[in-house]
Amino acid sequence: MTATDPSATDPDGSRPADTATRRIRLSIDAMGGDRGPAAVVAGMARSARKNPDIDFILHGPAEELGRLVARRKQLADRVEIRDASDVVTMEDKPSQVVRHGKETSMWSALDAVRAGDAEVCVSCGNTGALMALSMMRLRKLPGVNRPAIAVLWPSRNPQGFNVMLDVGADIRADDKDLLQYALMGASYARNGMGLERPRIGLLNVGTEEHKGRSELKAAHELISEAAQNANFDFVGFVEGGDIPGERCDVIVTDGFTGNVALKTGEGTASLIGDFLREAFKFSPLSRFAAVLALTSLRRLQKRIDPRRVNGGVFLGLNGPVVKSHGSADAMGVSAAIKLAYQLAASGFQGKIAARVASAVSLAQDAAERGTGNV
Numbered sequence: 001m002t003a004t005d006p007s008a009t010d011p012d013g014s015r016p017a018d019t020a021t022r023r024i025r026l027s028i029d030a031m032g033g034d035r036g037p038a039a040v041v042a043g044m045a046r047s048a049r050k051n052p053d054i055d056f057i058l059h060g061p062a063e064e065l066g067r068l069v070a071r072r073k074q075l076a077d078r079v080e081i082r083d084a085s086d087v088v089t090m091e092d093k094p095s096q097v098v099r100h101g102k103e104t105s106m107w108s109a110l111d112a113v114r115a116g117d118a119e120v121c122v123s124c125g126n127t128g129a130l131m132a133l134s135m136m137r138l139r140k141l142p143g144v145n146r147p148a149i150a151v152l153w154p155s156r157n158p159q160g161f162n163v164m165l166d167v168g169a170d171i172r173a174d175d176k177d178l179l180q181y182a183l184m185g186a187s188y189a190r191n192g193m194g195l196e197r198p199r200i201g202l203l204n205v206g207t208e209e210h211k212g213r214s215e216l217k218a219a220h221e222l223i224s225e226a227a228q229n230a231n232f233d234f235v236g237f238v239e240g241g242d243i244p245g246e247r248c249d250v251i252v253t254d255g256f257t258g259n260v261a262l263k264t265g266e267g268t269a270s271l272i273g274d275f276l277r278e279a280f281k282f283s284p285l286s287r288f289a290a291v292l293a294l295t296s297l298r299r300l301q302k303r304i305d306p307r308r309v310n311g312g313v314f315l316g317l318n319g320p321v322v323k324s325h326g327s328a329d330a331m332g333v334s335a336a337i338k339l340a341y342q343l344a345a346s347g348f349q350g351k352i353a354a355r356v357a358s359a360v361s362l363a364q365d366a367a368e369r370g371t372g373n374v
Contacts, residue, residue, distance in 0.1 A: 027056075182252045
């Protein structure tokens with residue numbers, strides 16, 4: 001299987017050419033996004049039009065959702081609506097949602113995956129609440145200490161994007177957690193991006209093996225030992241400049257560092273966009289130059305459009321969860337649905353569970369060696 005550039009593919013959930021045809025049912029949280037359920041249903045319709053193999057369970061106020069679905073002929077006979085009267089807002093605290101959120105659409109969407117009625121949950125809602133509820137309703141995979149959130153980062157690699165994890169599920173990570181992140185990230189890159197043998201890098205303050213905190217040095221050894229059996233290449237320590245680079249395909253780090261890097265990257269991209277607009281409005285000549293460069297500017301906008309690679313994946317749970325941007329429009333929602341479909345079609349959940357089990361075994365072996373046991 002060859003790597004593909006997500007920005008160059010149809011973001012609407014079209015069936016990958018290399019997956020066997022079978023019907024896949026996804027659980028969709030209709031509520032909680034900034035644009036409301038209309039954008040979610042519109043995104044579902046885009047995906048349904050492109051891919052006849054997707055069915056949906058849609059969660060939220062049944063009467064409202066019924067009207068929205070009825071307007072989309074692409075969704076006829078392909079959507080089951082499950083009534084959920086309450087909504088998790090962006091202001092709700094995760095602890096409150098865990099205690100009092102049983103009637104919310106987010107809770108209902110996760111329960112459909114827990115019950116085996118759907119294969120992947122997709123939600124535009126509150127990230128903290130979604131992770132807390134996911135851990136409570138789906139539970140962590142055996143051996144997983146801390147789940148991770150993986151995102152796609154624009155890069156110079158042929159596939160156009162790198163995977164980075166964790167970007168905020170947990171601010172802490174020890175050497176065994178980082179090993180699990182490496183194995184889960186490799187599985188995600190293999191099944192979600194078509195990379196047969198991903199290259200893994202461990203984010204540090206330098207590439208020299210003597211640099212960094214003690215847990216990073218220990219993780220370096222564990223990941224290096226796991227590489228051959230886990231079918232990935234470990235390139236060692238990488239620096240911040242390698243996140244959008246071509247030295248590796250998966251960047252492993254703790255949630256604190258990953259989240260800071262993610263927000264810094266988003267802010268820098270926004271700043272550059274503002275500077276470009278200001279530059280092209282500076283004078284009549286610069287405005288004329290903008291017209292001449294319109295095709296190239298549109299190509300650049302398409303390349304960096306976050307809607308086309310929308311979706312952070314929660315890894316390490318007993319069921320995949322795709323977190324869509326809260327501000328996603330129909331195109332963004334359909335891109336998240338496409339990602340969820342690809343993961344389900346590839347058998348991703350079973351494969352990542354096997355990888356986590358191997359990580360536990362490797363960590364136990366390392367601990368035994370450290371204490372002198374055979």
